[in-house]
Amino acid sequence: MKHIGKTLLLSLALVFVCSALAFAGYAYKVNKPHIGGDLTPIQAHEMLMKDPQHTFLIDCRTRPEYQMIGHPEGAYNIPLKFWTGKMGDKKYGKAMNPNFGKDLLARFNPKTDTLIFICRSGSRSCMACNEAIKAGFAEDKVFNVMGGFEGGKMKYKHSAYCGKRTGGSWRNEGLPWTYHMDKKLVYQPDLAN
Numbered sequence: 001m002k003h004i005g006k007t008l009l010l011s012l013a014l015v016f017v018c019s020a021l022a023f024a025g026y027a028y029k030v031n032k033p034h035i036g037g038d039l040t041p042i043q044a045h046e047m048l049m050k051d052p053q054h055t056f057l058i059d060c061r062t063r064p065e066y067q068m069i070g071h072p073e074g075a076y077n078i079p080l081k082f083w084t085g086k087m088g089d090k091k092y093g094k095a096m097n098p099n100f101g102k103d104l105l106a107r108f109n110p111k112t113d114t115l116i117f118i119c120r121s122g123s124r125s126c127m128a129c130n131e132a133i134k135a136g137f138a139e140d141k142v143f144n145v146m147g148g149f150e151g152g153k154m155k156y157k158h159s160a161y162c163g164k165r166t167g168g169s170w171r172n173e174g175l176p177w178t179y180h181m182d183k184k185l186v187y188q189p190d191l192a193n
Contacts, residue, residue: 031121031146032123035129035133035142036132037144038146039116040168054112056113057116058115058128059076060125061077061118061120070171071178076185078097078103080127081096101135103188104132114142121150147168147169152167154167
């Protein structure tokens, strides 16, 4: 009986260690070419904690994603794109937010503030970096969170997680996130309606 207990315990420990090593070995990648820097989710969180007065996390996903999927604690929602409500061939369409740069300038100061952009998996946040720089933020004060909030999709077809968002990301790395909608952080034009 003792032997079976030890074997089971060792097996569980081995599974845990292998899982941790596989997760720790997640290779981050930049999804789109962009101007500005790149951070892992943990680097972004550390940067936010180091200078909370002048470093801000902007969730550039759509408003429904921000609310229904959750978002990093303290993240401002300024959508790079809006849902159009029109069904395309495979999914609902999105349209660019024509005021994205103006929305950033209304909330943040390009002379003093550092902006860290996050989206679902790291593509829109790369585009948001380019738009922030066009709006007047310096390249060394604009960053993309690689892996985004949900992470990239598992592509290995034999995995039980194939097609699921299991890659390194803010949520998958256990960083603080919430469903709470703080009126100071939500997309501000929505409050005027």
